[in-house]
Amino acid sequence: MAVYRMDHAGVVVEDLAAAVAFFVELGLELEGEATVEGEWADKLIGLDGVRADIAMLRTPDGHSRVELSTFERPVSTTPAPSAPVNVPGIPRLTFVVDAVDDVLERLRPHGAELVAEVSQYEDIYRYCYVRGPAGVIIGLCEELRRGA
Structure with a gap:
Protein backbone atom coordinates (compact mmCIF):
# COMPACT_ATOMS: atom_id res chain seq x y z
CA MET A 1 0.00 0.00 0.00
CA PRO A 74 15.99 13.02 28.72
CA VAL A 75 17.75 16.31 28.10
CA SER A 76 19.63 16.62 24.81
CA THR A 77 23.18 17.92 24.86
CA THR A 78 23.22 18.57 21.11
CA PRO A 79 22.63 22.22 20.18
CA ALA A 80 19.90 23.31 17.77
CA PRO A 81 21.02 23.54 14.14
CA SER A 82 22.01 26.88 12.67
CA ALA A 83 23.39 25.65 9.36
CA PRO A 84 22.55 27.20 5.99
CA VAL A 85 19.53 26.13 3.94
CA ASN A 86 21.54 23.75 1.71
CA VAL A 87 22.78 21.43 4.49
CA PRO A 88 21.21 17.96 4.27
CA GLY A 89 18.78 17.17 7.07
CA ILE A 90 17.96 20.75 8.05
CA PRO A 91 14.20 20.92 8.71
CA ARG A 92 12.33 23.31 6.44
CA LEU A 93 8.60 23.99 6.41
CA THR A 94 7.06 26.22 3.74
CA PHE A 95 3.77 28.08 4.04
CA VAL A 96 1.81 30.02 1.43
CA VAL A 97 0.97 33.42 2.92
CA ASP A 98 -1.05 36.46 1.82
CA ALA A 99 1.84 38.95 2.00
CA VAL A 100 5.44 37.96 2.70
CA ASP A 101 6.47 41.39 4.01
CA ASP A 102 3.55 41.62 6.45
CA VAL A 103 4.10 38.11 7.82
CA LEU A 104 7.83 38.70 8.15
CA GLU A 105 7.26 41.87 10.17
CA ARG A 106 4.81 40.06 12.47
CA LEU A 107 7.27 37.19 13.06
CA ARG A 108 10.34 39.33 13.82
CA PRO A 109 9.21 40.14 17.41
CA HIS A 110 8.99 36.34 17.91
CA GLY A 111 12.65 35.88 17.02
CA ALA A 112 12.37 35.29 13.27
CA GLU A 113 15.50 36.13 11.31
CA LEU A 114 15.52 36.49 7.55
CA VAL A 115 18.01 33.94 6.16
CA ALA A 116 18.94 36.01 3.08
CA GLU A 117 16.55 38.23 1.10
CA VAL A 118 12.99 38.21 -0.08
CA SER A 119 13.27 37.13 -3.69
CA GLN A 120 10.77 37.35 -6.53
CA TYR A 121 10.46 34.76 -9.30
CA GLU A 122 9.09 36.52 -12.37
CA ASP A 123 5.49 37.56 -11.75
CA ILE A 124 4.65 34.22 -10.14
CA TYR A 125 5.71 34.45 -6.49
CA ARG A 126 7.75 36.17 -3.79
CA TYR A 127 9.62 33.84 -1.45
CA CYS A 128 11.94 34.01 1.52
CA TYR A 129 13.39 31.79 4.21
CA VAL A 130 13.15 32.71 7.88
CA ARG A 131 14.98 31.02 10.73
CA GLY A 132 12.50 30.34 13.51
CA PRO A 133 12.32 28.37 16.78
CA ALA A 134 15.16 25.88 17.36
CA GLY A 135 16.78 26.85 14.05
CA VAL A 136 13.97 25.48 11.89
CA ILE A 137 13.77 27.20 8.54
CA ILE A 138 10.35 28.47 7.52
CA GLY A 139 9.66 29.31 3.89
CA LEU A 140 7.18 32.10 3.28
CA CYS A 141 5.73 32.03 -0.24
CA GLU A 142 3.39 34.71 -1.60
CA GLU A 143 1.61 33.68 -4.78
CA LEU A 144 1.40 36.68 -7.07
CA ARG A 145 -0.84 34.78 -9.47
CA ARG A 146 -3.37 32.85 -7.39
CA GLY A 147 -3.26 29.18 -8.20
CA ALA A 148 0.27 29.40 -9.63
Whole structure:
Protein backbone atom coordinates (compact mmCIF):
# COMPACT_ATOMS: atom_id res chain seq x y z
CA MET A 1 0.00 0.00 0.00
CA ALA A 2 1.18 3.54 -0.73
CA VAL A 3 1.16 6.44 1.68
CA TYR A 4 -2.37 7.38 2.64
CA ARG A 5 -1.60 10.99 3.65
CA MET A 6 0.99 13.04 5.50
CA ASP A 7 -0.24 13.59 9.04
CA HIS A 8 2.16 16.23 10.36
CA ALA A 9 5.71 17.55 10.53
CA GLY A 10 7.39 17.58 13.93
CA VAL A 11 9.88 20.06 15.35
CA VAL A 12 11.65 19.79 18.71
CA VAL A 13 12.04 23.20 20.36
CA GLU A 14 13.58 24.47 23.58
CA ASP A 15 10.80 26.92 24.51
CA LEU A 16 7.40 25.45 23.67
CA ALA A 17 5.37 28.55 24.58
CA ALA A 18 7.55 30.81 22.42
CA ALA A 19 7.40 28.37 19.50
CA VAL A 20 3.61 28.10 19.77
CA ALA A 21 3.38 31.92 19.79
CA PHE A 22 5.60 32.04 16.66
CA PHE A 23 3.43 29.59 14.71
CA VAL A 24 0.15 31.15 15.93
CA GLU A 25 1.45 34.54 14.74
CA LEU A 26 2.24 32.89 11.41
CA GLY A 27 -1.44 31.93 11.21
CA LEU A 28 -1.62 28.34 12.44
CA GLU A 29 -4.31 27.37 14.93
CA LEU A 30 -3.53 25.55 18.18
CA GLU A 31 -5.39 22.21 18.19
CA GLY A 32 -4.25 21.06 21.59
CA GLU A 33 -1.43 20.39 24.02
CA ALA A 34 -0.43 17.29 25.97
CA THR A 35 2.32 15.69 27.99
CA VAL A 36 3.54 12.29 26.82
CA GLU A 37 5.54 9.76 28.79
CA GLY A 38 5.65 6.10 29.64
CA GLU A 39 6.79 2.85 28.07
CA TRP A 40 5.05 3.52 24.74
CA ALA A 41 6.84 6.86 24.37
CA ASP A 42 10.19 5.30 25.29
CA LYS A 43 9.69 2.60 22.65
CA LEU A 44 8.54 5.06 20.00
CA ILE A 45 11.45 7.47 20.46
CA GLY A 46 14.11 4.96 21.42
CA LEU A 47 15.09 6.72 24.65
CA ASP A 48 14.49 5.83 28.30
CA GLY A 49 12.44 7.92 30.71
CA VAL A 50 10.84 10.15 28.09
CA ARG A 51 8.66 13.02 29.25
CA ALA A 52 7.75 15.58 26.62
CA ASP A 53 5.25 18.38 26.25
CA ILE A 54 3.72 18.68 22.81
CA ALA A 55 1.50 21.15 21.00
CA MET A 56 -0.30 20.39 17.76
CA LEU A 57 -1.09 23.24 15.38
CA ARG A 58 -2.95 23.15 12.07
CA THR A 59 -3.07 25.36 9.03
CA PRO A 60 -6.29 27.34 8.54
CA ASP A 61 -7.33 25.08 5.65
CA GLY A 62 -7.09 22.05 7.96
CA HIS A 63 -4.88 20.06 5.59
CA SER A 64 -1.49 20.36 7.34
CA ARG A 65 -0.30 20.15 10.92
CA VAL A 66 2.88 20.94 12.83
CA GLU A 67 3.75 19.18 16.08
CA LEU A 68 6.00 21.15 18.41
CA SER A 69 7.62 19.29 21.27
CA THR A 70 10.01 20.00 24.09
CA PHE A 71 11.63 17.32 26.21
CA GLU A 72 11.76 17.56 29.99
CA ARG A 73 13.70 14.31 29.92
CA PRO A 74 15.99 13.02 28.72
CA VAL A 75 17.75 16.31 28.10
CA SER A 76 19.63 16.62 24.81
CA THR A 77 23.18 17.92 24.86
CA THR A 78 23.22 18.57 21.11
CA PRO A 79 22.63 22.22 20.18
CA ALA A 80 19.90 23.31 17.77
CA PRO A 81 21.02 23.54 14.14
CA SER A 82 22.01 26.88 12.67
CA ALA A 83 23.39 25.65 9.36
CA PRO A 84 22.55 27.20 5.99
CA VAL A 85 19.53 26.13 3.94
CA ASN A 86 21.54 23.75 1.71
CA VAL A 87 22.78 21.43 4.49
CA PRO A 88 21.21 17.96 4.27
CA GLY A 89 18.78 17.17 7.07
CA ILE A 90 17.96 20.75 8.05
CA PRO A 91 14.20 20.92 8.71
CA ARG A 92 12.33 23.31 6.44
CA LEU A 93 8.60 23.99 6.41
CA THR A 94 7.06 26.22 3.74
CA PHE A 95 3.77 28.08 4.04
CA VAL A 96 1.81 30.02 1.43
CA VAL A 97 0.97 33.42 2.92
CA ASP A 98 -1.05 36.46 1.82
CA ALA A 99 1.84 38.95 2.00
CA VAL A 100 5.44 37.96 2.70
CA ASP A 101 6.47 41.39 4.01
CA ASP A 102 3.55 41.62 6.45
CA VAL A 103 4.10 38.11 7.82
CA LEU A 104 7.83 38.70 8.15
CA GLU A 105 7.26 41.87 10.17
CA ARG A 106 4.81 40.06 12.47
CA LEU A 107 7.27 37.19 13.06
CA ARG A 108 10.34 39.33 13.82
CA PRO A 109 9.21 40.14 17.41
CA HIS A 110 8.99 36.34 17.91
CA GLY A 111 12.65 35.88 17.02
CA ALA A 112 12.37 35.29 13.27
CA GLU A 113 15.50 36.13 11.31
CA LEU A 114 15.52 36.49 7.55
CA VAL A 115 18.01 33.94 6.16
CA ALA A 116 18.94 36.01 3.08
CA GLU A 117 16.55 38.23 1.10
CA VAL A 118 12.99 38.21 -0.08
CA SER A 119 13.27 37.13 -3.69
CA GLN A 120 10.77 37.35 -6.53
CA TYR A 121 10.46 34.76 -9.30
CA GLU A 122 9.09 36.52 -12.37
CA ASP A 123 5.49 37.56 -11.75
CA ILE A 124 4.65 34.22 -10.14
CA TYR A 125 5.71 34.45 -6.49
CA ARG A 126 7.75 36.17 -3.79
CA TYR A 127 9.62 33.84 -1.45
CA CYS A 128 11.94 34.01 1.52
CA TYR A 129 13.39 31.79 4.21
CA VAL A 130 13.15 32.71 7.88
CA ARG A 131 14.98 31.02 10.73
CA GLY A 132 12.50 30.34 13.51
CA PRO A 133 12.32 28.37 16.78
CA ALA A 134 15.16 25.88 17.36
CA GLY A 135 16.78 26.85 14.05
CA VAL A 136 13.97 25.48 11.89
CA ILE A 137 13.77 27.20 8.54
CA ILE A 138 10.35 28.47 7.52
CA GLY A 139 9.66 29.31 3.89
CA LEU A 140 7.18 32.10 3.28
CA CYS A 141 5.73 32.03 -0.24
CA GLU A 142 3.39 34.71 -1.60
CA GLU A 143 1.61 33.68 -4.78
CA LEU A 144 1.40 36.68 -7.07
CA ARG A 145 -0.84 34.78 -9.47
CA ARG A 146 -3.37 32.85 -7.39
CA GLY A 147 -3.26 29.18 -8.20
CA ALA A 148 0.27 29.40 -9.63
